[in-house]
Amino acid sequence: MPNPFRARATALTLTTALLLSALLAGCTDDTEDEDLTRQKLSWTDCPAPSDEQGGGNAPSPLPNGGEWQCATMKAPLDWDKPRGETIELALVRARTSGDASRRIGSLIFNFGGPGGSGVTALPAFGEDYAQLRTRYDLVSFDPRGVGRSAPVVCEDDEQLDEYFQQDATPDDAAERTEYLDETTDFNEACEKNSGKMLPHVRTTEAARDMDLMRQVLGDAKLHYFGISYGTELGGVYAHLFPRKVGRAVFDAVVDPTQTPEQGSLGQARGFQRALDNFAEDCASKADDCPLGDSAQDVKDRIARLLRDLEAKPIPGVFPRELTQTAAINGIAQALYSQDFWEYLTEGLQQAYDGDGRILMLLSDSLNGRNENGEYSNLAAANVAINCADDRPRYDVRYVERKLPEFRAASPLFGDFLAWSMLSCTDWPVRGAAVHPDVSAPGAPPILVIGNTGDPATPYEGARKMVQALGKGVGVELTYRGQGHGAYDSKNKCVQDAVNGYLLDGKVPASGTVCS
Template sequence: MPRLLRLRAAALTATAVLLSAVLGGCGDDGAKNEDLTQQQLSWKACPAPDEAQGGGPAPSPLPKGGEWQCATMKAPLDWNDPKGDTIDLELIRARTSGSESERIGSLIFNFGGPGSSGVAGLPSFGEDFETLRTRYDLVSFDPRGVGRSAPVFCENDQQLDAYFQQDATPDDASERTEFVDNTEDFNQACEQNSEKKLPHVRTTDAARDMDLMRQVLGDNRLHYFGFSYGTELGGVYAHLFPKRVGRAVFDAVVDPTQNPEQSSLGQAEGFQLALDNFAEDCVSKTEKCPIGDSAQDVKNRIAALLNNLDSKPIPGVFPRELTQSAATSGILQALYSQDLWETLTEGLKQAYDGDGSILMLLSDSMNGRSKNGEYDNSVAAFTAVSCADAKPRYDTAYVQRKLPEFRAASPLFGDSLAWGMIGCTDWAVPGAADHPDVSAPGSAPILVVGNTGDPATPYEGARKMADALGKGVGVELTYRGQGHGAYDSKNTCVQGAVNGYLLDGKVPPAGTVCT
């Protein structure tokens, strides 16, 4: 069921796999009165990711030799009571492949969400960052509430199967009541299973964790690479600690000036643009497009499929059926990356023939469901962080008034993104603000990379982030491409600019455009 959809395309790793225990919490563990900045991390070989991190095998050896190492860092549960109870935060690193004399420090990554496991995610992109490893230890982490870091839990696997199958675009009073009831059940389960953690998973808390991490890792400044929601986290860090920012890059940039409604509306426009581009690409190929005779015909047939699934689901992944909601999530997941457009084409072609398995596997990837039916905790963490961060609360009457605007932005996705706005209604913890504060006067330059074809974090957000960071801080770079993010597109211009800044401190001219 779509909400704000700030998920990083790290989920594409899970998609590839799909298509071919009780975790530590918080408590008094003897660290109450210690200076946590002086703790020594015990780095060891990484275990296999657990269920909350998405499962799978232990990370493979690094491309050029060496092993991934994991450690646990203690942090205060409540940053307003730093001498009180602590939580465990899980970290992963790859030591630099270069000489110690050339080493700059640690480069900390966040791959988005909120809710994505950095411990599971960083090894998935190991080859992408080998150049950066020549001068940095590559480090990532499970933010608080995520994976192995005091994870938030809500509903169990069976309940989540039903939750993601429900009708997320209610058409009448009865369906609206059921939709609201299901949302309230989910939110109450979060409170029942994670009550002590919910007030302490805000982005400001994670930013303070990163500053503690910086100190424990022995760095004077925080060198940082954030993607998607990770750009918001990086911006909040820069606001709180501007003098401690080192070399930082934001890619797939969240617009920090928007409230949840504006963000959802922007995503409706962004995913509609991605769908338009997908349809045009299919019909422009020399071979006949198998899912439509024209770009408009492609979109019309998709709309007809979703309309039919609203009342007549088709077989998906046994024993589940492909509902309208699951199909919508599957299409959205595929639009995150141009690499999945061929998979989407095949999935639609099969669905028109009555087989919904590929679209359902894409939907499962979006929702964090493994092939064995277990869910990671990304959706629970996404909800907990988003609702603790954002002050607005929307009800059904408000959403109904806004539906025409959302439908104008996206005839296909407008309804689902509009109804996703009620996800924080009656949440146990009040939201902190209308939108994050990322103003960072006095910070070192931050390279802000926007992709003109990004569906999840529309391109305009990069300019808004650069402006909000402040004059002389935000440096905007444009990539004219497709998909969520720019660096992992392998575009040599983008990678050259990013690597030049992170490795050599060379800030590209503001307004640089890569094609």
């Protein structure tokens, strides 16, 4: 199954709130096709999100009365054939709220995933970037294969319900066979329904799309805010187009030096660290922690719940039951933000009493399922992009050898993340590289922010990104906090540093620490 913890978009926090209440080579400066760079975008009122984007309502007007506008941009299906067949990429923008004479240009966002819709995420979080809008048009997009941008489609809603109910931590030969069969069925459905797109969803191609976007929007430089997987996309762009980078911020940083195995192992440690922090926070509240008498007691009770669910699931969101796998997903989703710890506490309390609804709603959010039982194409795009990017392919014997290491990293998440390495087994497209190349000699400073409590993109990845970008490019900033990402924590120190750089070009001292 696709690795749902890979580098998930912050847009999932919105879904939860609603539910609960290429071998990289060469550096070039411009895209090759002059015709596409001269296209004119037709901006109109945004429609309601498509099923692939997650459904829902059209974005509400901005607080000051401004409107969100949407457009489509043509890009080559195959960047090796730039004058060949094209696809349409969905864009969204909010025009600058400030004096036009002080406008810097467009600030392009990618919120992560891979597989998250930027067209739905940016309006959902637009108020968080109001200060940045004083000097930029805020712009985001659905990357190729995502949402309205030639979406990858694999299984239907009914099949996905079954797929996400499977036992993703197989304990014996029969369970392993069933797990592999489910993975094979999913991957074959992707090839059957979207085989034409699968070779063309690599991050290198999305980066070339962004450079085309830069030119079509009329910007000499790409000003960029990448979050989670968006930091990998930004790093790949900087490698391919170092002299076209403008002011850029990477927040919740993916370690670009890791193999998929190392990334999954790092996430096992990261989510375990976040669970430890959650348990310690609860236990520190004296008599107010309903989950246990100590941090270890909290974790022991969670472990017992998961063992019980493997033997006997409990009622979840009717007619589905909360399985062990769904509970693991739900716990992980709640660890993406400290704001969700209260939901996790309530969800665990309910589960101990035989009611799995809250944990299942959290799991649904992580998997891109809305309250109507409809899935976005988040899971399909996630596995398609990861498998197109990542060359390593793992088998059952390899995973079995690695299980002790994963379990040592996380007793709760280790098995799940180890077995998720089989997602790309027998994938029809060869992966591009062992890991992305983000070296960007000649690029201007890029602000790289690591959060010490980040479960999905562990803190250590920020320094690895700084080193990989190269001397004089990466500027490291540390946020001592919890959750996935730093800017949206609303920490004043972090936001002042980011706003000062993006708005006024003030580069903070590398090594700055915010808490």
